[in-house]
Amino acid sequence: xxxxxxxxxxxxxxxxxxxxxxxxxxxxxxxxxxxxxxxxxxxxxxxxxxxxxxxxxxxxxxxxxxxxxxxxxxxxxxxxxxxxxxxxxxxxxxxxxxxxxxxxxxxxxxx
Amino acid sequence: xxxxxxxxxxxxxxxxxxxxxxxxxxxxxxxxxxxxxxxxxxxxxxxxxxxxxxxxxxxxxxxxxxxxxxxxxxxxxxxxxxxxxxxxxxxxxxxxxxxxxxxxxxxxxxxxxxxxx
Numbered sequence: 001x002x003x004x005x006x007x008x009x010x011x012x013x014x015x016x017x018x019x020x021x022x023x024x025x026x027x028x029x030x031x032x033x034x035x036x037x038x039x040x041x042x043x044x045x046x047x048x049x050x051x052x053x054x055x056x057x058x059x060x061x062x063x064x065x066x067x068x069x070x071x072x073x074x075x076x077x078x079x080x081x082x083x084x085x086x087x088x089x090x091x092x093x094x095x096x097x098x099x100x101x102x103x104x105x106x107x108x109x110x111x
Numbered sequence: 112x113x114x115x116x117x118x119x120x121x122x123x124x125x126x127x128x129x130x131x132x133x134x135x136x137x138x139x140x141x142x143x144x145x146x147x148x149x150x151x152x153x154x155x156x157x158x159x160x161x162x163x164x165x166x167x168x169x170x171x172x173x174x175x176x177x178x179x180x181x182x183x184x185x186x187x188x189x190x191x192x193x194x195x196x197x198x199x200x201x202x203x204x205x206x207x208x209x210x211x212x213x214x215x216x217x218x219x220x221x222x223x224x225x226x227x228x
Binding site: 042 | 142144152153154155156159167169205216217219222
């Protein structure tokens with residue numbers, strides 16, 4: 001069974017204090033790993049897709065990396081508007097495209 | 112323009128009632144999904160439809176019945192609501208295949224918060 005574990009559950013940072021979120025996964029053949037951002041009362045908003053180990057993607061202050069067992073979401077010099085829950089999900093090869101999600105990391109960036 | 116829209120946003124009802132949640136997407140996608148997010152924030156797949164055909168039906172009580180009148184709509188009907196059905200239900204959509212790449216990101220609605228009294 002596909003599993004996704006995210007850590008830490010919650011993270012509080014000062015504005016400008018860089019850090020990383022972790023997503024560990026076990027999947028029977030990875031078709032893709034997805035990062036989403038979820039704000040309170042909203043649906044998940046797509047950030048990145050990573051397909052193979054060694055791949056990196058960047059968007060503003062966020063950079064996502066992928067190894068064979070985990071993915072990291074690096075946040076450089078975060079701002080209060082980066083506060084949200086960050087969700088990681090995997091899509092298995094041979095699946096009917098459903099996503100298996102982790103429980104997320106709730107990030108709070110203090111001004 | 113809202114890409115994936117769900118109605119209602121909030122639904123408060125009594126145990127034992129029957130209710131429906133509607134979902135519409137204007138992205139031209141041909142695959143749509145229903146997810147349930149529990150109090151611990153886990154999003155779990157419930158159903159998926161591709162071009163009005165059911166392709167995923169996870170272990171969900173048969174009180175839950177999805178209906179897709181066309182590929183832009185996927186509704187969820189729930190019979191005999193129970194306390195454990197309280198959760199946020201998210202609809203999502205994705206294209207089936209773009210330029211040979213199958214794992215296109217799913218786009219989510221803002222959820223329907225269902226509360227059972």
